[in-house]
Amino acid sequence: MRGLNALQAQTVLRFMPHKGAEMVGKTLASAIANAENNLDLDPNSLFIAQIFADEGTRLKRVKAGARGRYKPRVRRISHLTVVLGQRGDQLMGRKVHPVGFRLKVNRDWDSRWYAEGPEYVDLLKEDRKVRKFISKEAEKAGVSRIEIERFPNQVVVTIHTMRPGIIIGA
Numbered sequence: 001m002r003g004l005n006a007l008q009a010q011t012v013l014r015f016m017p018h019k020g021a022e023m024v025g026k027t028l029a030s031a032i033a034n035a036e037n038n039l040d041l042d043p044n045s046l047f048i049a050q051i052f053a054d055e056g057t058r059l060k061r062v063k064a065g066a067r068g069r070y071k072p073r074v075r076r077i078s079h080l081t082v083v084l085g086q087r088g089d090q091l092m093g094r095k096v097h098p099v100g101f102r103l104k105v106n107r108d109w110d111s112r113w114y115a116e117g118p119e120y121v122d123l124l125k126e127d128r129k130v131r132k133f134i135s136k137e138a139e140k141a142g143v144s145r146i147e148i149e150r151f152p153n154q155v156v157v158t159i160h161t162m163r164p165g166i167i168i169g170a
Contacts, residue, residue, distance in 0.1 A: 006032050006046040006084055024051070024080060031082045041086055049085035053078045113150030123150065134159060141166040 001009050006028065013025035028048075035041040056077035062070040115123050131146050134157070142162030149156040161167055 001048055001051050004048050005044075006048060007043055009048055024082075027080050027082050031084050035084055045086050046084045047087060048082065050083035051081070053080050055079075110146065111148045111150075113148070130157065138167050 001012075001024075004012070010025060010028055010032070013021045013028065028051075032043050032046060035046055036043050056079045059075040059077065061073045061075060063073055065071045111127050113123060127148050130148060134146055135143060138159070138161065141164070143159055144162065145160040147158040147160075149158075159167060
């Protein structure tokens with residue numbers, strides 16, 4: 001797939017019999033749509049610069065066994081990354097599937113607070129600014145998730161990152 005024209009790769013993925021081809025196709029389609037709508041790039045000139053799957057978090061569960069025992073189960077999650085490039089230019093950017101290959105993964109809200117009326121709009125805009133600022137400043141830290149909790153006199157921002165040393169040292 002690497003080096004293939006993005007639209008051509010989409011067609012190839014559509015007819016592949018493999019189980020993961022549909023998920024890769026959806027992620028590629030999202031990356032192409034982002035390039036076309038957000039960056040005004042021509043989809044015909046895009047190609048797949050990089051595509052890979054990384055190991056994500058592991059959900060540890062248990063299943064009841066005989067005689068009161070239990071059997072451990074590990075549900076593995078993968079992160080799919082697609083990097084598109086434009087012929088003759090630098091790489092465009094990444095599109096990572098937000099949940100992974102596992103369906104039935106329960107995700108909590110990224111923001112936890114309550115507000116009504118105009119206060120809701122203001123807090124929502126503030127959350128977006130905070131996320132944008134952290135993502136821009138800690139670009140090389142591999143930030144995967146930013147959670148914001150608001151209490152009456154306190155705001156708690158939790159940053160999930162691959163390289164916490166870059167954020168701590170900043």
